[in-house]
Amino acid sequence: MSKLALFGGEQAVTIDYNKVGCCPLCSPKGIADAVALMEKGEISQSQSVIDFEKRFAEYMGAQYAVATNNGTSALDTALFAVGLQPGDEVIVPSFTFWATMAPILSQQMIPVFCDVDVDTHCVDPADIEKRITPKTKAIMLVHVWGAACDLDAIMEIAGRHGLKVIEDCSHAHGTLYKGKHVGTIGDVGCYSMQGSKLLPAGEGGILITNNRECYERSLAFGQYDRLAGLPEDSPCRKYMLTGLGHKYRPHPLAIALANSSLDTLDERNQIRNENARKLEKLIADLDWLIPQKLYDGVERQFAYHYLRFDETKFGGIRTFTLLKALGREGVSCGYCGYGRLHKSPMVLEGGPWGNCGKRDTPLSLPVTEFLAEHAFLAAPRFETKCDDLIEQYAAAYHKVGENLEALADYDRTHDFTQEMKNLSGRTIAMIK
Ligand SMILES: Cc1ncc(COP(=O)(O)O)c(C=O)c1O
Known part of the structure; x- marks a missing residue:
């Protein structure tokens, strides 16, 4: 011994x-693409961000994607996107990074903590159900360490109680649940692309959804510059002058790095x-x-x-x-x-x-x-x-x-x- x-x-x-x-965290292609953007002067708004959103949505099998400046702002956006209001209760695990929970509080909603399963480390659906009250409006779950939650059980509970589901997929780029990418099963999925994640932008986040209203509300919340491009019938278009107070647009150089990471x-x-x-x-x-x-x-x-x-x-x-x-x-x-x-x-x-x-x-x-x-x-x-x-x-x-x-x-x-x-x-x- x-x-x-x-x-x-x-x-x-x-x-x-x-x-x-x-x-290396940055591939030669990512670096070259970032340099090319600098040479073109595209260091704030850039079509390359929109192109990445389309590519990411396609990879995930989602209809819409909105890139943000970090995963925390994607989660913040998601709460508004699904229509939550101050005072609403959101069920969330404590077994997660603070950013899954803190935006709930900063939007003056109430985090209601649920327990997790000892074997999977993910939220326990039976415990979620016990915490539902008439004020509960959403479940914010986390696919912890790159695994996935029991989405069938959670979606069934959410359906029965009329709750929205936000998936924090910050660890789970590429994780599948019954053949579908996580983030496409709930109402909205949020991915961090911070430098230590599986798809690093350096700092960045991205929200995906299959719901047009959630998509447009996401733009209204943090992407004022995109509201003029919404269809005439969009209820969010009228906010084009101001947005709704946040500026969550990502840096194009960061998105160039994420885009090259998506290749591999x-x-x-x-x-x-x-x-x-x-x-x-x-x-x-x-x-x-x-x-x-x-x-x-x-x-x-x-x-x-x-x-x-x-x-x-x-x-x-x-x-x-x-x-x-x-x-x-x-x-x-x-x-x-x-x-x-x-x-x-x-x-x-x-x-x-x-x-x-x-x-x-x-x-x-x-x-x-x-x-x-x-x-x-x-x-x-x-x-x-x-x-x-x-x-x-x-x-x-x-x-x-x-x-x-x-x-x-x-x-x-x-x-x-x-x-x-x-x-x-x-x-x-x-x-x-
Ligand atoms: C589970 C989880 N949610 C959210 C975030 C927040 O992402 P970001 O650091 O990009 O804001 C992280 C980042 O570490 C995370 O691990």
């Missing part, structure tokens, strides 16, 4: 991910998926690691490779201790930042104006809170064929497994309270 790197042994992962496991999205997704599946296979014998399960009919993308740690099969040690050991072996792993929104000051204080469901006691979401402690980022996105590196990752997991006793001892004698307080609540807090 070899000594853990945490205790002075050799690292299990010696291959440098930055040299073999990743690839399927190919890159396939490589990433094969790599993640290879790692899962190589560590399948470790019963203390539980892969994210999928609902029937889901073809996921491994945007983020999260696992669940079952400490009951691993000496009862804390997830943080496990990550410390893995991190020192050279595994690029991270503590989960999701599952804390329902306890955040913004929520407890009732949003920026203090009038959206102020609470003295945080709500309890047992599965969300459990997953926040037990789900962790197990590996980086392996972007190239890098079998040797993946095998080293598997070896690191096995090595940690073989050293349980020493690790349990370490866990008993170390206090990480301060270190854990310093972790950011973002998607991932990397552990070294």
Whole structure:
């Protein structure tokens, strides 16, 4: 049994991910296209953005797309697009990035948090149903880590209660549910194209819909310059002078980068998926690691490779201790930042104006809170064929497994309270 790197042994992962496991974020074509736009002076409005929207909508199988300056503004737009009003309740998970929830509060609506499923990490339809009140008007769901929610069940509930469905697909570029791209099943789908996403623009977002009214309301909300181009009969056309107060148009240079990424999205997704599946296979014998399960009919993308740690099969040690050991072996792993929104000051204080469901006691979401402690980022996105590196990752997991006793001892004698307080609540807090 070899000594853990945490205790002075050799690292299990010696291959440098930055040299073999990743690839450049901007392709030569993306860079050339961005430069060409600069040379033409198209650095604000550009037909190339409209062309990208058409291409993205076609790729997704949607009728309309509206590009925005980030995923957060796409989600903000979506709330208005589906016709929500201040005071409406929107069911949303806490197990997500803040941007799925915060626009609800900033538009003076009430986020009603629902729990998630422990195996799929996605919203639990049965729990959604329990939270519906006469004020509920929409469900905002997240296809978390690149998997997909139980859309049949959710659409059935939404249909029965007359609710709108907004899909946050920020992790799920290329994910299919029963053969359809996520984002095309609810009323509106929103994709982030921020630099760390599967389809990076640097900063960017895009909303898709099959509903003309949602499309036109999206333009009215954040794209004043496009309203004059709407048909005469559009109720949104009259806002062409002012829009409705937001300017969410994306930068054409960013869209050029996203457009070139779309050329290779399927190919890159396939490589990433094969790599993640290879790692899962190589560590399948470790019963203390539980892969994210999928609902029937889901073809996921491994945007983020999260696992669940079952400490009951691993000496009862804390997830943080496990990550410390893995991190020192050279595994690029991270503590989960999701599952804390329902306890955040913004929520407890009732949003920026203090009038959206102020609470003295945080709500309890047992599965969300459990997953926040037990789900962790197990590996980086392996972007190239890098079998040797993946095998080293598997070896690191096995090595940690073989050293349980020493690790349990370490866990008993170390206090990480301060270190854990310093972790950011973002998607991932990397552990070294
Ligand atoms: C689930 C989820 N929703 C929304 C967003 C917001 O996207 P953006 O950063 O492009 O505003 C992100 C970005 O990290 C995300 O992960």
